[in-house]
Amino acid sequence: YMRGEYNAYLQETHEKISSGLLRIAALPHKNVSKTTELVNLVEQNASVHLLENYRQKTEKYVLEKSEQSVKSLQNELHFYESQYRKKKTRNKSDVEKIAQLKARLETRKNAYTAAQQEFNNLHSKLFNIADVQAKVQENQEIFKFYCAGNSVFRVSISKKQISIRELGSTAPIEKLTNRVVTGIKQRNYSKTDVAKLSKLLLPSVVARNINIIPDGFLNYLPFEILEVSNSKHPIIN
Numbered sequence: 001y002m003r004g005e006y007n008a009y010l011q012e013t014h015e016k017i018s019s020g021l022l023r024i025a026a027l028p029h030k031n032v033s034k035t036t037e038l039v040n041l042v043e044q045n046a047s048v049h050l051l052e053n054y055r056q057k058t059e060k061y062v063l064e065k066s067e068q069s070v071k072s073l074q075n076e077l078h079f080y081e082s083q084y085r086k087k088k089t090r091n092k093s094d095v096e097k098i099a100q101l102k103a104r105l106e107t108r109k110n111a112y113t114a115a116q117q118e119f120n121n122l123h124s125k126l127f128n129i130a131d132v133q134a135k136v137q138e139n140q141e142i143f144k145f146y147c148a149g150n151s152v153f154r155v156s157i158s159k160k161q162i163s164i165r166e167l168g169s170t171a172p173i174e175k176l177t178n179r180v181v182t183g184i185k186q187r188n189y190s191k192t193d194v195a196k197l198s199k200l201l202l203p204s205v206v207a208r209n210i211n212i213i214p215d216g217f218l219n220y221l222p223f224e225i226l227e228v229s230n231s232k233h234p235i236i237n
Contacts, residue, residue: 019149141207147216198226
């Protein structure tokens with residue numbers, strides 16, 4: 001990033017980098033530590049990329065807005081306090097109004113400080129796949145998909161294993177996915193297309209408890225209709 005901001009060129013570059021790293025990790029080898037290292041690198045890069053995108057939106061729409069809100073209340077409080085000091089006759093409602101403004105200002109300041117702290121804390125969190133695996137149950141499996149550049153990848157994560165597979169070129173998988181999604185919307189999807197897509201995206205055997213993290217165009221696909229090839233039943237079953 002070199003202190004630059006999120007932009008379309010960096011999105012394209014990030015996808016190419018991720019694709020290259022995942023392709024290396026998907027090569028036939030038995031070095032689990034190397035696979036883990038590459039997945040961590042992909043996710044750490046993705047975290048920085050996402051954070052820069054989030055930073056733009058947060059600083060512009062959340063932090064700046066919160067800061068303006070605090071300043072607005074400070075100005076309002078200053079106005080009422082100055083008016084109060086000028087009055088010869090001071091009543092209870094004036095005191096209550098100032099107390100209410102002070103309370104609102106304190107609440108808003110605390111919220112602003114908390115938002116800043118939460119944002120700053122994001123910088124110190126480094127992704128580690130081992131932390132994910134520590135939370136995975138024995139009968140559980142996570143499928144994380146990556147639509148990275150010209151290829152689609154699947155990272156399979158269980159309690160003790162992690163594997164990466166390059167599923168194929170992006171264009172034909174996206175075309176097939178769009179056909180299935182369109183068919184579902186029109187209530188006339190092809191079971192043959194679903195079977196083809198299932199074979200492309202899912203392994204022949206899956207755990208009883210599955211967590212799916214899609215990416216790109218796969219976000220539009222209802223994965224629950226896909227079939228596990230060894231059972232011919234939708235994975236929702």
